Amino acid sequence: MCIVDSYCKRCGREIGEFEQWQTNCPKCEDEEYHFDAISCAGIYKEPLRNLILQFKLADKTALLPTLSDFTQKALSRSSFVGEIDYFVPVPMHWTREFHRGFNQSHLIAKKLNFPNAKINNDLVRTRRTKTQTAVTIAERKKNLLNAFAVRHNHTFSGKKICLIDDVKTTGATLNECAKVLKEAGAVKVFAFVLAVAGQGK
Template sequence: MIVQQTASWLWRGVNQLLWPAVCLNCGRGIVEADGHLCRLCWDDLLSRAAGSPCPRCGRDTSRYGMLQGACGACRGEPLQFDGIARAGVYGGVMQELILRFKNGCTDLDSVMATLIAATFDGSGWGSGVDMVVPVPLHWRRRLARGYNQSAILAKSLRAGGLSLSADLVRIRHTKQQPAMVSAASRRRNVAGAFVVRRGHRFAGRRICLVDDVKTTGATLNECARVLKEAGAARVYGAVLAVAGQGN
């Protein structure tokens, strides 16, 4: 009897090791078909993705709040990128997953790749894009973290036949700013932080910048400005989540 029980525990233990059928977010048991997350976590994640984003800035809006392609929050805001698509809004399970993804949980790579691919495909401009560019980390931060999460996302989009360039680089170690900091201060923080490498192939390209989170958009805006200065024809942004609705 005891032997049988032990064998069954052992079998379950080995099975768990081979097929860790637990939710990557909350640790609840799942069936394989659930795709790494439990039903509750998927429901929360999908609810964050349910809103109707402004195609210009990515903030939640309603289609009645749009005027000449801009929502109330971004109307009059000078934006260098030509459009933005996002998987959802930053919060709940979306936020927890992004934080885990940034902090070394490589098991989440496939979930995040699915989210960014769906975002790109649903953007309306994805079919016109011919190059993906990750928002770069400063080498010092990449060294500390071991990888750039935006590069993982960008690489997963390359599977669709897009070229990938790492010729946009961050030359200044910018301060990480809390969400409450003003838009003007964020703009100052990233001004001059990015350059393109000599020999880049950005001229005439239709580029999709890839990042995990857009807060005020100052980083994406500065990257898009630098890419356009280098000759890019169009620059769009694809992000997992938009934070700080700013209204």
């Protein structure tokens, strides 16, 4: 299934249907997050994995209605849906976006229908990073250091923000984005991803 409720609301990892964790699951208790909560459509496995890969790598924008529908449904069920001022797509470096022709997270954000939440693109990627899948966990954090910034005329101060991305693996990208947004004055930063990978500790 692609829309699940049985996941940890702090890290997004799958938990048993009858397990209830108040704040975090045992797998994320030692992890530090700058985002306050996470919502996801599912786990990074078939059939969702293949849909995301096709959407992202093969420019199959025909999948946009399906994936934005998953996003709309999952966010509607999240604890923070009523609080979002801005949707902020996790930015790609412009050279990569130019090459691909689109930022898939931005396309999804544009399809969402939550009347009080607007799209805000004032979080930017300041330098091109190595593809995250090609580096180790330790390298990921270093790789992302100072990779994001906010535009000087941003309006993030005092706002509640929901980041949008396709896949959470270690959470390093979301973490770095959330950190930058909070430094810019955001009071809450939530995260939405289509799928959560990295189910191990």
